[in-house]
Amino acid sequence: MKKDIECREDIEKLITQFYSKVRADEKISFLFKDINWQHHIPVIVDFWETILLDNPIYKKNAMEVHYDVNKKTPLIKDYFESWIALFLLSVDELFEGKNATLAKTRAKSIADVMFFKMSTSHAN
Template identity: 40%
Template structure:
């Protein structure tokens, strides 16, 4: 039986599986070619801990981080679909739903600012 996202270890599993899928996606993987995952994954875990558990300390402006990337609408849709797929594969419950809702709101906000 699936459980909800309960702690940072769950977030680590979420982020690891998500990037496993992202790096198999021909359209998304080029964005991560130069990214050091040893430092990137802990940042993602910290971000999701802030977004789901309200853990203080994550202050990065996500719009600024993504602003320079040549992102198109379809890539946001692909990113979101893989994120939702990852959550549904691993978890079930209020935090799982909250993660999907946060991801959607942030992705749509970013998309409306970045995609011309």
């Protein structure tokens, strides 16, 4: 039986697992090649700590940076499908329980909203 996501260290483990898959992925790794990981990892861990551990430390708007990414390379449905598949796989490989399920549900709903926002901004 796997454990649930219970603390910041668990989220760090999940994010490390997820980005190692992203970086090895043929389809979407190029979208992440310019990231400053030392800067980005604590930010994304804050983001998930806010959602999963109910500790509101991420104060920014997560959509904003994606508009910039989307301007350089339009974020098509295919990219979101790869992103979400790798995220769900990473959660399932490491964790199970209420927060693990919440992580997957929220990732899917945020990815859907993000895709909608990105795709409607292409036309502008």
